[in-house]
Amino acid sequence: MRNVKTKRISLVVPVLNEQETIGLFLERVLPVVEAASEHISEPLTVEVVFVDDGSRDETAAIISAFARRDARVKLVSLSRNFGKEAALSAGLKYATGDAVIPMDVDLQDPPEVVPEMISKWVAGAKVVEGVRIDRSSDTFLKRLTAGRFYDLFNRLADHPIPANVGDFRLMDREVVDVLLTLGERTRFNKSLFSWVGFSRDEVAFVREPRAMGASKWRYWKLWNFALDGIISSSTAPLRVWTYIGTLLGSLAIAYAGFILGAKLLGNVDVPGYASLMVAVLLLGALNLISLGILGEYIGRISTEVRGRPLYIVERTFGIDASDLPRVSRG
Structure with missing residues (x-):
């Protein structure tokens, strides 16, 4: 009988003051990803790496409680709020999967799309991007400014980023290892994900409303984020x-x-x-x-x-350091 290696899928989930959504997220996402093995006829395991970006509520405590009961749940707790880009970078470092999928905890990235991403990855794609075909859950102003940003960025940057594609995507371990060698402190991950290249496919999805709570992004913060993206990607x-x-x-x-x-x-x-x-x-x-x-x-x-570190990890929960990938900067 052929010995089939079990593939591991890592979900990387940055969180900031999201105590209401942790349980809802795990309840919905874990069964869906575990069931993805039926789509590819190969065994799968899943880990969920939460990165607490300096939350002031009970987010870290709730994640730790889940991690005590379920070995699939991991926690990386940063010493303060370093921003989503830094938190996502920390999650990529601590993810141990053969493929890694960044996701938002608010469930606007529907977990039901993940099995199709995995199928396309198994078929040979190194990166499978989630493309938003309907952003009606966003405000008109946000849709308008997002569209103008993508147009401006792709005119100025030395490499384009696909429109209506956020962080939600599947990346092969080879891609993640390359990303971990990139040393810049001002991170714009959408651009870096595009810059590294590799074979790509895509999955279309409808962006859903937030499951709970309100967005932590304000327009001034989005403006600074867009400015960082353009300046870090273009002269x-x-x-x-x-x-x-x-x-x-x-x-x-x-x-x-x-x-x-x-x-x-x-x-x-x-x-x-x-x-x-x-x-x-x-x-x-x-x-x-x-x-x-x-x-x-x-x-x-x-x-x-x-040369300051991009983030500082205060503590981890449920993570075995011996499992972490060894990546050296080229």
Whole structure:
């Protein structure tokens, strides 16, 4: 009889003040993923790696209680709130599965999609992306700004990210190991997931409303997140000022030629105060904007040079260090 290796699927779930949703998430997701073995005719096991990103409620205690009763549940507790991107990166490090699936605990990423992802992974895809075909559960403003962000990002970045694809995807262990070698501190995981490449497939799904609670993302936070994404993935905002400077220099030379010609040929008095003030204010504004963009890049360079860890783990529960993959940075 052929000996078939049992495959392990790791679900990586960053959480922040989500005490109401932990039980609902586990109750819905574990049976669905365990049943996925029927779709591929191969044995599967599952682990759920929760990463507590500095919650102030009972989130960590509730996860620990589940972990005591169920060995499939793991907890990585960070020392403070480092942000979702850092928490997700921590989860990737502590996940031990042959394939890893980042998920939101609010169940907007439907677990029922996971068996199809696993089937496509077994068929050979290294990455299986979840594509949102209906975002009616999001507000109109969020859908509008998300669409504009993807358009702008893909125009500026050195590699595109697929529209309507979030963190919800399946990644083969080989892909995760490559991601773990990337050392930047300012993380925009959607871009990194795309940058590493590998063979890809996709699964369409309808994004559901939150099961409980309210989103922790506010528009100012989303704006900063989008800014981090663009600046960490592209030098185009710097390069554009070369073009703007060239254009303004050309216009200045042309205007100087016009004034000189008017003086020499027609002895026309050319009023200059209004145009001078407009030019001064315009150039002042452009200088401030360009300095702001330059400052964003310099600030991120400073963050990288300091070399502080992306996150600090305060404690873990249910995780055996000997099971963790050994990955060295290239």
